[in-house]
Amino acid sequence: MKRVWCAAACLAIVSLPVHAAKPEPLPMPVAQQLPVDIVLGQQELAVEVPASGAATGAAVGGLLGALIGTAIDKAAVSNAEERVVELRNLLVDYPFNQRAEAALRAGVASDGLSPAPQITTCDAPAAVGGGGMVVVAGLSFGCSVVPAKGVLVVSPRYAIDNRFQNLAVRLHVALIDRETKSNGKPKLRLVSSHQYQFNYPLEALDGQKPDDNAARWIALGSDQLEAMLDYGIDQTIQMMAYDFSEAGRTERGEKKRGSTFFKGESFNGQQVRAADHWVWTRLNAGLPLHGYYPVRAGALPAVAVASDTGMAAQTEGAVTPPAADAAATEAPSAPVTDAVPATEAAPATEPAPAAAVDAGAGS
Amino acid sequence: MTGGRHVLLLSMAALSAGCVTQIERTPLQAQRLAAAPRVSLACAVTLVEVVDARPGGESAGVYNGRALQFARAPDLVREHLVAAGVGTGEATEGMRLTVQLKRLYMAQQHAVNTPVVVLQAQLGDTPPFLIRPQVPSVNWWGSEAELYDDLGAAVARANTQLVQGLNQRCPKAARG
Numbered sequence: 001m002k003r004v005w006c007a008a009a010c011l012a013i014v015s016l017p018v019h020a021a022k023p024e025p026l027p028m029p030v031a032q033q034l035p036v037d038i039v040l041g042q043q044e045l046a047v048e049v050p051a052s053g054a055a056t057g058a059a060v061g062g063l064l065g066a067l068i069g070t071a072i073d074k075a076a077v078s079n080a081e082e083r084v085v086e087l088r089n090l091l092v093d094y095p096f097n098q099r100a101e102a103a104l105r106a107g108v109a110s111d112g113l114s115p116a117p118q119i120t121t122c123d124a125p126a127a128v129g130g131g132g133m134v135v136v137a138g139l140s141f142g143c144s145v146v147p148a149k150g151v152l153v154v155s156p157r158y159a160i161d162n163r164f165q166n167l168a169v170r171l172h173v174a175l176i177d178r179e180t181k182s183n184g185k186p187k188l189r190l191v192s193s194h195q196y197q198f199n200y201p202l203e204a205l206d207g208q209k210p211d212d213n214a215a216r217w218i219a220l221g222s223d224q225l226e227a228m229l230d231y232g233i234d235q236t237i238q239m240m241a242y243d244f245s246e247a248g249r250t251e252r253g254e255k256k257r258g259s260t261f262f263k264g265e266s267f268n269g270q271q272v273r274a275a276d277h278w279v280w281t282r283l284n285a286g287l288p289l290h291g292y293y294p295v296r297a298g299a300l301p302a303v304a305v306a307s308d309t310g311m312a313a314q315t316e317g318a319v320t321p322p323a324a325d326a327a328a329t330e331a332p333s334a335p336v337t338d339a340v341p342a343t344e345a346a347p348a349t350e351p352a353p354a355a356a357v358d359a360g361a362g363s
Numbered sequence: 364m365t366g367g368r369h370v371l372l373l374s375m376a377a378l379s380a381g382c383v384t385q386i387e388r389t390p391l392q393a394q395r396l397a398a399a400p401r402v403s404l405a406c407a408v409t410l411v412e413v414v415d416a417r418p419g420g421e422s423a424g425v426y427n428g429r430a431l432q433f434a435r436a437p438d439l440v441r442e443h444l445v446a447a448g449v450g451t452g453e454a455t456e457g458m459r460l461t462v463q464l465k466r467l468y469m470a471q472q473h474a475v476n477t478p479v480v481v482l483q484a485q486l487g488d489t490p491p492f493l494i495r496p497q498v499p500s501v502n503w504w505g506s507e508a509e510l511y512d513d514l515g516a517a518v519a520r521a522n523t524q525l526v527q528g529l530n531q532r533c534p535k536a537a538r539g
Contacts, residue, residue: 043468073473078499123422124430335378
């Protein structure tokens with residue numbers, strides 16, 4: 001019962017206006033020896049299903065409403081889990097957590113975060129929740145509840161939406177203080193929260209249903225999907241390093257408006273950075289940074305060309321090697337509605353080719 | 364802002380600050396998982412080994428504030444296969460079987476439990492095949508019994524499908 005009250009209070013807080021004091025700007029770097037907890041709790045590619053049952057259940061009300069809502073959610077989750085099976089089988093030997101950990105260990109040391117981070121990893125958070133007035137979904141204490149000030153908790157995730165239109169790599173990053181209450185229970189104070197998400201949106205085609213979309217992802221093949229996920233991991237870490245850099249902190253604080261038109265598609269938010277195949281956008285000051293790498297129908301994303309098995313490259317004419325993305329340009333100010341040509345700026349490292357999966361695997 | 368609203372906000376803040384769930388590391392007990400598969404092998408098979416190929420090691424997901432750990436998972440798969448008639452040890456009769464335990468975990472989304480067990484089997488020189496049964500169920504109580512029921516059902520179903528897969532690959536002459 002206590003959990004129900006807590007959940008109700010947390011939900012209510014989200015919908016109320018919060019008049020918090022303006023946070024102090026973080027030092028540059030955040031700390032010389034920043035404690036960094038990497039939580040690697042994901043077992044496989046997640047399929048994210050919106051909670052549609054709760055709304056229907058609430059509209060009906062009572063026990064009947066709860067049962068209807070539960071049935072709706074169960075059907076939606078079951079369908080999504082069924083549809084993702086083949087994609088998961090393709091990626092069954094893909095070590096996402098190991099790749100993310102290795103990339104984070106290499107990339108978290110940066111000018112804005114820390115020159116000498118102290119990294120700890122764990123497969124589950126020591127505790128979740130808390131945060132006082134600021135409620136953040138899945139807020140994690142990191143790998144411990146031992147009191148400490150200024151701990152960066154990093155939680156990588158990879159997921160596909162239940163309509164199979166978007167494959168994403170996400171990095172949730174929170175700077176927290178861990179404390180202990182007078183009753184001995186752990187307490188968390190959220191200093192700042194950040195999210196970096198690199199998306200592979202699938203080109204929308206008329207009449208395409210989730211099963212059709214799933215088949216298009218499967219047709220890419222395991223090596224290509226792995227290369228895309230590796231690149232997504234790399235991009236989210238670059239986003240994090242940028243966001244804490246001098247330029248990123250300035251840009252993050254600027255107001256934004258409009259959307260970004262890139263590769264024939266419109267994406268929420270104002271352009272922050274772009275290269276040949278991807279664009280980063282931010283919806284407004286302080287909000288998450290999103291990357292978009294559109295995936296065209298019948299074409300292999302250039303990032304996966306290294307593992308090409310014969311499909312057409314996404315770029316017209318000659319196949320563009322992934323290193324073409326090495327030239328990126330920043331556009332931190334003034335609303336931009338279209339991508340600008342890439343110029344020499346921030347090099348984007350291309351991940352090593354993915355290891356081959358067991359060719360015989362398949363049900 | 365009215366005084367009442369201040370009180371409401373403060374109460375909510377106090378409550379929300381207390382919404383902390385400590386995650387307990389919980390070892391799974393193999394004996395509480397469901398019984399061995401009810402199907403039997405149709406031909407002689409000798410189990411070489413059950414390899415623990417879980418990328419997350421012993422980690423078996425998070426269930427209602429518990430970080431599940433399952434060290435003995437390969438042993439459980441082995442015991443179920445032996446109960447279904449697979450030979451071990453000194454037995455050298457029939458085709459040789461190698462099983463890789465790729466995943467064993469519990470996932471939760473919107474009050475729905477999705478236990479996942481993934482096995483890869485290779486019988487003799489035949490191509491390896493994957494087993495991944497789907498058994499999502501509603502998380503009614505979030506109890507330990509429910510966890511064992513759901514995860515146990517998934518393990519049993521995976522082993523049943525594995526034995527059925529082996530039977531399909533039995534040489535015709537060796538089928539009983």
